[in-house]
Amino acid sequence: MSLALDARQRAMLAEMGVRLWQRPAERVAPVTPESGAAAADQARAAAPFDPEPAARAARPPAPGPRPAPVVPAPAPAAPADNPLGPRPEGIERMDWPRLEAAVAACRACGLCAGRTQTVFGVGSRRADWMVVGEAPGENEDRQGQPFVGQAGKLLDAMLAAIGLSRQAGDAIDSEAAGADQAGAGGQNDSKRGVYIANVLKCRPPGNRNPQPDEIAQCEPYLRRQVALVQPRVILAMGRFAVQSLLQTSEPIGRLRGRVHHYAGVPVIVTYHPAYLLRALPDKAKAWQDLCLALEVMGGQDGR
Numbered sequence: 001m002s003l004a005l006d007a008r009q010r011a012m013l014a015e016m017g018v019r020l021w022q023r024p025a026e027r028v029a030p031v032t033p034e035s036g037a038a039a040a041d042q043a044r045a046a047a048p049f050d051p052e053p054a055a056r057a058a059r060p061p062a063p064g065p066r067p068a069p070v071v072p073a074p075a076p077a078a079p080a081d082n083p084l085g086p087r088p089e090g091i092e093r094m095d096w097p098r099l100e101a102a103v104a105a106c107r108a109c110g111l112c113a114g115r116t117q118t119v120f121g122v123g124s125r126r127a128d129w130m131v132v133g134e135a136p137g138e139n140e141d142r143q144g145q146p147f148v149g150q151a152g153k154l155l156d157a158m159l160a161a162i163g164l165s166r167q168a169g170d171a172i173d174s175e176a177a178g179a180d181q182a183g184a185g186g187q188n189d190s191k192r193g194v195y196i197a198n199v200l201k202c203r204p205p206g207n208r209n210p211q212p213d214e215i216a217q218c219e220p221y222l223r224r225q226v227a228l229v230q231p232r233v234i235l236a237m238g239r240f241a242v243q244s245l246l247q248t249s250e251p252i253g254r255l256r257g258r259v260h261h262y263a264g265v266p267v268i269v270t271y272h273p274a275y276l277l278r279a280l281p282d283k284a285k286a287w288q289d290l291c292l293a294l295e296v297m298g299g300q301d302g303r
Helices: 007-015 033-046 053-058 096-104 138-143 149-161 166-174 176-180 184-189 212-229 239-246 273-278 280-301
Strands: 129-133 194-198 233-237 260-262 265-270
Touching: 096 212, 129 212, 129 239, 138 149, 149 273, 149 280, 194 212, 212 239, 233 239, 233 260, 233 280, 239 260, 239 265, 265 280, 273 280
Parallel strands: 129 194, 129 233, 233 265
Antiparallel strands: 260 265
């Protein structure tokens, strides 16, 4: 391609010593019939070899790709080996062995499919104090006890600060029968422990929050545990424990500092130990809640 330069531009380039090269004009040979035929022959000779040009011209176009075969929809999955079933009847009349067996065999909701074992409860079954948590986590599911791991250690420290221990439950229960016949002093000695349970008895997958229907299925078990323990005060730890016991969606911050009731038992609302591990300043509020529970216990003793 040549540049279109005017006379001034050409003069400037000439002063700079730049010589312009001009392509000589090409001569166009006239087209004659003979030359056109020769060009056509050359084009045909240069084309790829085709043994059957006429046959291909008459041949119909090749069919397109076949449509994919229709795959039938998969058949419905076969029922699981352990399908869901109704919650056992007569929970309100069960004793401890029957209640624990009913929880272990419960298949009333989908949580039964992923559990390692149920988490029933631990501690003294004749305790003045009852701690109600939310749901088992991974460690609880593996060990079969509520409040283990770092949250459990913090709970143990909180209980120790007010003179309670979950480990004292077995010894207290073993002495309960004799203590009941030893007079009022023995009765008080047998009630100094604490019983710990969760709202849910099975771990939600991935430690997700409990669903309302799951809480509803487990509530009769918890209610029977409270009736059997007959505590004098309940510590409701965490949002889902509060929602289950008090049937309210109010935040914990608005429910703290006052006495509520569940099945006739005073309930003190406080934060879950797992939350306190992330919110250290709120440990002081949890201590205030424990002190309120102690006041409730003291008020009952003074009657």
